[in-house]
Each structure stands twice: as structure tokens, then as C-alpha cells.
Amino acid sequence: MTAFDEARVTGPTPDQQQYLTFVLGTETYAIGILHIKEILECGPMTVVPMMPPFVRGVINLRGAVVPVIDLSVRFGRGTTELTRRSCVIILEVGGAAQQVIGIIVDAVNEVLEIPPSDVEPVPSFGAQIRSDFIAGMGKTALSGQSDERFVILLAIDNVLSVDELAAIEQGSAS
Numbered sequence: 001m002t003a004f005d006e007a008r009v010t011g012p013t014p015d016q017q018q019y020l021t022f023v024l025g026t027e028t029y030a031i032g033i034l035h036i037k038e039i040l041e042c043g044p045m046t047v048v049p050m051m052p053p054f055v056r057g058v059i060n061l062r063g064a065v066v067p068v069i070d071l072s073v074r075f076g077r078g079t080t081e082l083t084r085r086s087c088v089i090i091l092e093v094g095g096a097a098q099q100v101i102g103i104i105v106d107a108v109n110e111v112l113e114i115p116p117s118d119v120e121p122v123p124s125f126g127a128q129i130r131s132d133f134i135a136g137m138g139k140t141a142l143s144g145q146s147d148e149r150f151v152i153l154l155a156i157d158n159v160l161s162v163d164e165l166a167a168i169e170q171g172s173a174s
Contacts, residue, residue, distance in 0.1 A: 021109040037090040068102040114138040
């Protein structure tokens with residue numbers, strides 16, 4: 001059982017939160033593991049005409065059509081260059097009306113436990129992405145590193161807001 005599988009089975013304790021960390025460009029981000037269904041190797045995607053630029057395509061996930069978002073483009077950066085380490089993280093978002101969406105990332109790192117006491121508020125300056133996309137800044141020492149760093153904790157329901165994505169899609173189709 002991998003650390004990711006173990007984290008999904010045990011779940012977070014009341015005083016800790018578990019996050020899957022990943023790399024996008026030069027930054028390390030994290031998503032709460034309760035949103036994550038699975039991690040896939042990047043494979044072929046079907047391009048859908050007239051989609052917004054951040055929708056890279058769709059994949060077939062055991063008979064279900066799953067849209068795949070290029071997170072780098074969603075953050076206003078360039079298109080993610082696919083490499084051997086690139087992955088698609090399959091997420092459940094949207095609260096009561098759960099939607100399954102994939103995101104492309106440069107590489108997946110590890111599952112970290114970050115206690116709420118180690119989460120700092122969203123900075124009012126310096127963020128290269130919209131502040132409503134950030135849930136907080138987690139203080140942590142990543143594997144293989146002795147110094148403490150910040151990991152950007154994503155508010156994934158805001159990043160992948162089904163209503164906002166649909167509004168953008170409708171705006172680009174008109």
C-alpha cells in the first residue's frame with residue numbers, strides 16, 4: 001500500500017490535514033486528499049472542439065467521460081509540457097453535486113500531514129495565481145529537504161468551480 005492509498009484509508013485526524021503535493025512549473029502545490037480519486041499516468045486525450053484553452057481534452061475513465069484541465073493554463077500561464085513525470089490527478093469537486101475532473105500536473109510528490117497550526121493565511125501580495133484559488137500556505141519540510149518551506153494549499157472547489165468553468169466556456173463559445 002502506498003502512502004497515498006494509506007492516507008485515503010486512514011483519513012485525516014481532527015488535528016491534522018493530509019494533502020497530496022505536486023509540482024507545477026517551479027512551485028509546489030497541495031490538494032486535500034479527500035478530493036482525490038486517483039492519479040493516472042498522462043495518456044492520450046480526445047480534444048473537444050471549441051473548448052476554452054485550459055480544457056486540454058477528455059479521457060475515458062472506466063466508461064465515464066472526464067474533462068482534463070491544464071492547471072497551468074487555468075492559472076494564466078503557458079501550456080504544460082507533457083513529460084514522463086506528468087500526471088493526471090482525478091478529483092471530485094463541487095460539494096453536493098460532485099463532478100469528476102482531471103488536472104494535468106508536472107509531477108506528483110507525496111502525501112503530507114500539515115496541522116492547521118502550520119497553515120498561514122493567504123498572502124495579500126506576491127501570489128502568481130488568483131487569491132481565491134489559495135486556501136492557505138502550509139509550512140512544511142518536503143522529503144529530502146531540511147529547511148522549512150511553504151506549500152500553496154489550493155482551494156480546489158474555487159480553482160475548478162463547475163459554475164465558473166461553465167460560464168467561461170459559454171463566454172468563449174459566443
